[in-house]
Amino acid sequence: MRTILFISCLFSIVMVQAQGSNELYGNAQRTNSSFHLNNSEHQRVTQTKNEAVYRIKILNNVKTDAYMVTFGLNQEASSVKECNAKINLRIQGFKAAAKKLGVKEDGIYIDFITQNKIYDYESESQGSQVKVNQVDAGYEIKKNIILRFSTQISFDDLVEKASxxxxxxxxKxxxxxxxxxxxxxxxxxxAQKLVQIRKNQMGKYIDEGAEDVPTIQVSFAALSPISQYKSFQAFESSELNYSNNSRYNDKQLIRKEERKSKTFYYDGLNPQGYDKIMNADSPVVGMQYVMEMTMTYRKKQ
Known part of the structure; x- marks a missing residue:
């Protein structure tokens, strides 16, 4: 009997909650589900008189090989020809600088986004009236520069050259x-190694006559870091209550708030509930891959 293999590839995973310091200030909604099972409810083995089912979940943290970055720019001028010439001059300058950093020619693409007219206002006084007219002010062209480059190239240097x-x-x-x-x-x-370990552990409970070749189901998903960043603001503020008092009814309360900085942090998948974490000790922010394997051994008919 040949192995029956079912593979389903999923490319979106619901993130699970992690614990930390200032992230407690965050108010992002989190869900504790990934694929079909809650991590804390992962059923590793199911045994009946007719079949034995082994389920394995693996999380793999993988360093990124390359980046695809989209820079956007716009240019205004009195004519389309002048506008296009100016924006192309900026683009060519940035392309040359990027190539010196190591970006290859086939890793650069210019995407023409839009061309539109722009308008402004002019005013003139006529006696006690001020007349405001909308006038043609020229044209605007927007383009994107898409770059693909390896992690050997400094992203900071590339951003500085763009500026x-x-x-x-x-x-993006x-x-x-x-x-x-x-x-x-x-x-x-x-996953196969872990299934074999489970099988050895449960061997004495498996009825004789089970199939030697199992039915295998595999789910495989890739999760990009860009979808795993969360934001928060960490601060404590005083409360100010104001009541109308007849002694100061000619006063108006003006309250000015200080700027509260918002920051972001990477919150990858919670490792709880996985049978194995590959590259668990890596601090590098990269891709996360999840595999769920189910092996079913049925009793021979």
């Missing part, structure tokens, strides 16, 4: 692993 050409808008950052098939294979082998 030299008036490019400040970082629209994608994390890329170039060896997803190898990652899958490594996790698959680890």
């Amino acid at each position: 030299d050409f008036g490019i400040y808008n970082i629209i 950052v994608d994390y890329i692993n170039l060896n997803a098939d190898k990652i899958y294979e490594q996790m698959f082998e680890e």
Whole structure:
């Protein structure tokens, strides 16, 4: 009998809660579910008189191989020709600087986003009236620069070079692993080893006559760090109560709030409930992969 293998690839995972210091100030909604089971309710073995089912969950923290970053820029001018010439000059300057840092030509793409007219207002006084008219002020062109580069290139240096050409808008950052098939294979082998350990532990409870070749079901998911950042503000503030008093009814209360800084932190998947954590001691923010394997041994008919 041949092995029956079912594979389903999922590319979104609901994040689970972690514990920490200032993150207690965060108010993000968290869910304790991942795939079909709550981590704390992970059923590792199910044994009946007709079949034995082994379930394995593995979490793998993998360093990113490359980044895909999208920079946005815009340019205004009195004519389309002038506008396009100016924005292209900035783009060519940034491309040259990026290449010196190690970004390859085939890792750069210019995406034309939009061209639109822009308007302004002019005013003139006519006696006691002020007349305001909307006038044509020129054109605006927006373009994006998409760069793919390895982790060997300094992201800080690239951002600084972009600012030299008036490019400040970082629209999107994608994390890329170039060896997803190898990652899958490594996790698959680890899952099989763990199933064998479970099988040996439960061997004396398995009825004789079970199939030698099981039915296998595998779920595999990749989670990018960009979806795992949370925000919080950590501060304590006094409360101010104001009541209308006849002695000061000619006064108006003006309250000015100080700026409270908001920050972000990476909150990866909670390792609780997994049978094995690969690269658990790595502090690097990268991709997280999850594999769930189910092996079912049925009694021969």
